[in-house]
Structures are given as structure tokens and as C-alpha cells.
Amino acid sequence: MKFYIVTPTYNRCQELKKLYQSLQSQTCHEFSWLVVDDGSSDQTQDWIASLSGVSQFDIIYLPKENGGKHTAYNLALDYMAESDYHMVVDSDDWLSDEAVSLILKDINSLSQEEVGLVYPKSPVSQRPSWLPEQVTQVSIPEIKLKYGLAIETAIVIKNASVKAVRFPHYPNETFLSEEIFYIALSEIGKFRAINRELYYFEYLASGLTSNIFTLWKNNPQGTFLLFKEREQFISKNLVGKNKFLEMLKVTLNKEALRIALPNMQVKKNRFKKMLLRPLAYMVYLKRFK
Template identity: 35%
Template sequence: MKFTIFTPTYNRKELLKKLYVSLQNQTFKDFEWLIVDDGSNDGTNELVKDFLKEKKLDIKYFFKENGGKQRAYNFALEKAQGELFICLDSDDEYKNYGLEIILKYLKKYENNKNLAGMGYLSTYPNGKIIGSAFPKDELIATQFEVYNKYGVTGDKGLVFFTKIIKKFPFPVFDGEKFITEAVVYNRICRNYKMLYVNEKIEVKDYQKDGLTAKYNNLLLKNPKGQALYHNEINFEKLSFKQRFLNNAVYYKFCRFSNYSCLKSFKECNSKLFFVLGSFLGFIMWLKDKKNF
């Protein structure tokens, strides 16, 4: 099997119908649709039963207790059987030729064993690119470089070789149900590069009650994962200003995590900048604590 298309879903019954049609329209058909239902109570299970009866797609459906996207993602990685792994949220779609285009480019670069996968453009439903395009039509770089060296902005679609991404499960913390996907992507980019192409493949229809809409509060509710993210950013090549601000934010999320100052300092991967950024981080913490 060539692709595993993984969809984590939580009370998104109506959106799944649209994605279901999108996947049926793919010009390349060799894929499984792995749906991980993260505790929905809106009748999602009944809808998927109807999908299964139609026998139009190879669907694997799993229901689990609500634990957040990162746990659903790890679960999907354990179950995935495709050579390539794609996460398509319930409010995402693919252009009809999406999988075919992905294969065309990966075939072109099949001899490059340092690639973990490929990134491509995402658009709004009206066709407008989300954020900016890549600086070259075909670019080999890391995910961190794309955003921090080349200045690319906005969400992008991603596909990974399953055997590679299985090596990088999401960290999970008791009491937290979210961690930015960038934690995993940054870990991958310390070992591999990605191919980025200026092809419009993914369509995103952001929901008002989705993760993007309430992102700041989401981070504050899940500070341990965010502290980990900023601590690991210290492994990247940063300017003085970037490293200073990053460790100020790391300090802030450590405070929200109720970590002691000693623990935060000992675990920090840039101790000098932890000290330098701690006062600004304290101010950030006070401000967010008041607003939050």
C-alpha cells in the first residue's frame, strides 16, 4: 500500500462527509484512510459505518478516549500500513490529483536517501495560498530552515515516509492534550531534510472552533509541551535576538508548568540565555497570567 491518510477527528461529523468525497475523487487510489475518533459524541461512529457499507474506500476506523491530537497521531503511526504517511484533518481536503502529484515529485528524488518527505502549498477554499510560497519551485531544506531562514509563512501540507516518521512519536504529558507538531518536525529536521514544492495540493477550511482559532489559549493550557518545544529550539542555529526571545518564552511556559526555577535552568539547553531572558520571561508570564 502506498499511502496512509490519517484523519484525527473529534465531533466533526459534518466535515468528514466533505473529506470523504475528496478522497473518493483522488486520481491515485492505492491508499488507506485511517480515522482515529478521539472520543466524539456527535454520531461520528454511525457516519463512518455508512462509509464502510459503501465500500468505496479502504477505511480503518478506531475509537479511543479523548486524549488530544498527539495521542491520536501516535496511535495512527502504530497502525499505519502505507509507505507514505499524511495527516489530513477533518477540515482539510486534497485536490483530485494530490496523491498523484506527490508521487511524481518523490519519484524524481527517489535517490536522495536524506529526505524524510515532502511539503507543498495549502490554500483557502477560494484558492488563495495560505501564507507565502517557497522561494524555489523545488527546494530541499529542513522545516526549520523553511520558516526561519527563507521566511516562508503559513500552514503547508506535509507527507512523510512512514518508516521515518514512526521513529519520531509525539511527546505526551499527563494532563495535557496538545503539543505543537513543530516539536516532531524539528526533531526530524535534525536528522533529515524535506523536499518543498510550489504545488497547490491541500485545501484548508479553518473552523471557528478549531485549534487555530484559539491557539494562544491552547498553548497556555498545555504549557509543558510548549516549554519542551522552546527548549529544543535551542538546538537550532539562532541569532542572539532569536535565542534571547526564545528562552524568555521558554521561561514563561516553565512558570505556567509550575516548574521550579532550578528545574527549568538545569533542563535548559541554553543556560546562559535562560538567565538573560528570565526577566523578560517573567514579565510575559505576568501578562499572560492576567489575561488568561
């Protein structure tokens, strides 16, 4: 079994250096750093090459044409063996010194049915909220949709669990929500939920999260697929008021994006469209105008 830290990157050479230092500082170096370069035009390739013989851990560099983080992740999944484990660590994030040591111990405690581990990501300014103590296993979409936690998570995955799971790719689109991937994983098994602080981040103005609505608008086919998959997950896994509210949110986002993209050919529910049009227009003005 090998453990990989996977970092998809695009023109983030300066940010990678901070992550590299946190990897160098690990108390355990029994891992490989798999850097997938999504067509960078900066000094990423030269800098990675300069680390040869210097780093205390194995580094694999996989260059590819620009296609978006999801296509870089697909390449990483194809590279690793099914017997391995991995965690994605973004180029602008970093780990605590004992992160790898703790993760490897937690991996060894996984049951056969569990597909991996999930921890809270810690913003630099505060400790994040977490699941109720009695919740020890969870699917990734449940964290937000069932338990109402709008938090970032650090996810360790058993590669054998994702051998048949890959991100779809649409021509001329370079963004696809990772939620689609985790909804697919929810059909396979649950993650062990551990409230442990080992992954840190801060939002960058150029990051994906801070530009999510622009990304949705510029990548509509993938975004409408996200809405479809989220609706199906909600319908199957949520109940009562929570189910109604989450379904309403998806519907309003979908209708608002249709307003923003009037030429997009998407199947419509005419009654729902007429009923929710005023609210959807407000969402459109706030997010897509």
C-alpha cells in the same frame, strides 16, 4: 508500498463529510483513509461505518480514548508499516481532485536520503507564499524559523524515516505542538519542497491554530518542551540576526508563560528573567491574560 491519508479527529463528524467527498472525487483511489477517532462523542463512528461498501477507497477506523491529536498520530504511526508513506489531512480540510495522483508521482521521484515531501497548504482566499526557487530541500522548522514563512504546510512522510520518532505524552495534557515531531525529523533528513497547489483549508474558530495560546497555557509541560526543542534547533541551525531574533521570541514566550503560570516549576535564568521581564509581561498581557 501503501499511501495513507491520516485524519485524527475529535467530534468533527460534519467536517469529515467534506473531506470524504474530496477523497471520493480523487482521480486516483490507490490510498487508504486512516481515521483515528480521539474519543468522539458525536456520530463519527456510526457515519464511518455507513461508508462500508460505498467508498471507492479503503477506510480504516481506529477509535481511542481522548488524549489529543498527538496521541492519535502516535497510534496511526504504530498502525502503518515502515514501508508505507502517509500524509495527515485534518478533518476540516480537503484535497484537489488530482492530489493523490500527483503525490504518488512525487513519492516515486524521492531520493533515498529524502524523508518525504512538503507542499504549501492553500487558504481558500489566497495563494500562499513559498520558498525561494533555489530551495529544493528543507526541514519543516526551517520554513518558518529560517525562511520566515508563517504558512501551513502539507507534509508527506516516508514511514521508514519515523520508525523511532513518536510524540511524548504528559498526563492530563491533551495538546502537544507538531513542531516537536518535525524538529526530531530534522535530525534524520530533509523534505523535497514542491510549490504545488493540492491541499486546501480554512481556519475554524474551534480549530487548534486559532486557540494556540490557550492551548499553550492549558498544556504547560508540553509547551515548555516545545520552547526547549525550538531553542536547541535555533542554536544549531540559524545564524546572525535571524538567530538572535528567533531566540528572543522563544525566550519572551517562555517568560510570558511563566508569568501566566507562577506555580509552574521550570528552571530559570535569573539574569535573562530580570532583563526581559518588562517585554515578557507585555507578551503575557497580549497572549495569556
